[in-house]
Amino acid sequence: MEGTQGSEKKRMIALGFKGSANKIGVGVVTLDGIILSNPRHTYITPPGQGFLPRETAQHHLHHVLPLVRSALETANVTPDDIDCICYTKGPGMGAPLQVSAVVVRVLSQLWKKPIVAVNHCVAHIEMGRVVTGAVDPVVLYVSGGNTQVIAYSEGRYRIFGETIDIAVGNCLDRFARVLTLSNDPSPGYNIEQDLGFSVLMVQSVQLALYATAVEKLKNNKCTPADLCYSLQVTLFAMLVEITERAMAHCDSKDVLIVGGVGCKERLQEMMRTMCSERGGRLFATDDRYCIDNGAMIAYTGLLEFAYGASTPLEDSTFTQGEKHLICYSSGLSLIAFKLKFIH
Template sequence: MKKMIALGFEGSANKIGVGVVTLDGSILSNPRHTYVTPPGQGFLPRETAQHHLLHILPLIKSALKTAQITPNDIDCLCYTKGPGMGAPLQVAAVVVRVLSQLWKKPIVAVNHCVAHIEMGRVVTGADDPVVLYVSGGNTQVIAYSEGRYRIFGETIDIAVGNCLDRFARALTLSNDPSPGYNIEQLAKKGEKFIDLPYVVKGMDGSFSGILSYLEATAEEKLKNNECTPADLCYSLQETVFPMLVEITERAMAHCDKKDVLIVGGVGCNERLQEMMRIMCSERGGRLFATDDRYCIDNGAMIAYTGLLAYANGMSTLLEESTFTQRFRTDEVLTIWREKMESSNGLMEKGV
């Protein structure tokens, strides 16, 4: 019996990725390319979209060649509908529309956040964890309940990844491979802890005040030799990561769950994983996390999540294959999880 295969496109931020995945979660190929700006600079929508346009066709060819498939083998085409930056999102949406008509294949629009969760679940084997989703654009504490991924806590201003990225710019750290990674490496050399604002409000966190405080005081502290850039990176991590652990633990208690899955680009950070692992073990649970192949935005996560939806009867009409910068995680009806829960319930009853 032929396995169902999906081709997925991710382009919501500074990475353009194309992935080929089967329904059992086998990743046949997953190439991507990152738009890297000079130190001290962020990535703007227009220039990022131009980067994606330049690289998307070679990535498609590479993905098909590595997976050893042709367009005839593909069951559906999946793309990131949102959330993300408008111009970069538009690139994948347009390419999917064109390929759908050329290859006569159905389209499946995918929520970027849900795709991170499903990729994390299939790669790690996590069943029903509390999910900490941390990236440059999102910070959410999520758990599945009654057909949807519900948001139990989140940032009330900027994402934790955005906080890290912008501070890296203030220090003019390299953006290659990513500003967050370079902060992590520099933080390992830090020796002095600098007190920073710690802002947790119930189930939510706030990161803009921490960034503002650092931007206002870092230059003076460095000038007066009160600390080093490594000390500041170390202090930033040792402040924002405990905030994330706190709101995650609160959600675990509320949902009565023991396991945690970390997804999103910031989820690659080994110090964050270490802190979360300690908390989980103290509660008798486990931490599930992945490396940069799957934590960071990639096409495979879009292909896999779209294929789950397609296998359960969901698809997107050509005229509705649009994109949106704002697309909440809890807007998605995860019909595949509903069916899994139903079948598990029947098995428990011996049906």
């Protein structure tokens, strides 16, 4: 869609920063959901190693300003065109979050632009909705730090299920470290590529135990490919089952998958089959929008800004665990709420 010209109303544009984990991203987005640019850079560690907060923050500091320049140039906009600057307040890793918070504070004062703090979880949902066109789906949010089944019910988003120890993405990461799979482009991607055909009867309610159980299994006539296949079949079947329960409870037929793990083809295939059997549809995206990116922060922050929300400079802090969310109904009416657990 082309930009407005002449006497037409100026488009609202936001610059968004995403840096809660090992990816630093900067996006430029309009209020009608057009993504003008969305560059990012990933901190990749050697096989068998995870990413630590301090080293991850140093990576983000090194790449954030080149990403800002790239985002503005690709979008063909200047700081004067930006209406607000948005950043991830949380949840996430403290040191990486701090990088975005500091950069946004500086740019806000240099460019005289308002700040909007954005919740990481909500941004994934809003990005998925605007990209896929999903209206009121049950949401499966699966990432490195969060695994939740969420739906909009009785005036608010509610969590219908979540893991009680570690997230599915974290489980995949630990699993990949045990097998020393490459982290390039991501552990989950390489698990998906290295698939055998044996289904191992290994199940655990605690994902942390499942991830570490491979230490024993890999020396017991089990190939890495067998282990990768078993892990995905087991974990994704759990996700499909709990999502279907939420669909039945909410009388909903559509599912939206968001978060970094959401771009896994095997998960999408299993979820699509379940939705089809229920006469529903699966809404999902590829790694451009499932994986952490600046555009999702820019878009969600711009929605908040359009309804009068902004964050004072003194409040533009960060938090590793953020439960208070700002979300929107299908009609984009602003709703402030706290997540409630339904048992």
